[in-house]
Amino acid sequence: MIDKIDRSILRSLQQDGRRTATALASDIGLTVAPCHRRLRELESSGVIRGYRADIERSAVGLGFEAIVFVTLRQVDRATLAEFERQVIANTHIIEAERLFGDIDYLLKVVAADLSAYQHFYDEELSALPAVEQLTSTIVMKNLKAGAGLPL
Known part of the structure; x- marks a missing residue:
């Protein structure tokens, strides 16, 4: 289940998919390890389908x-x-x-x-x-x- 913290991670990544786990953790108020764990879980469960460049x-x-x-x-x-x-x-x-x-x-x-x-x-x-x-x-x-x- 997606909670408020996961939504914050997703919202931040939609704005800038190149954010590091450290920057992401800082923005949403987590330490790096739990932020990185949540990020990996969002990726492995298919919530985050991938990353790509937004090309003009x-x-x-x-x-x-x-x-x-x-x-x-x-x-x-x-x-x-x-x-x-x-x-x-x-x-x-x-x-x-x-x-x-x-x-x-x-x-x-x-x-x-x-x-x-x-x-x-x-x-x-x-x-x-x-x-x-x-x-x-x-x-x-x-x-x-x-x-x-x-x-």
């Missing part, structure tokens, strides 16, 4: 972002599994969610620019298994990316 997309040539709504022709188990496998493997699709309702999936896609996205749309998105309809919305401005959980 435009700085690496991926400043274009689109949200794509996908409706499939068929939703049998094999088709869904193959669709999801291909989506997970595609590096330009940075987020993907399966939805209830008329739309089956929401995908967040990055590309260099509109032309690169159009090529990606024609060659890769439309070739995904059982795609019946793709609807794209271009992101004008990202106001709140990777905000973290309200702990």
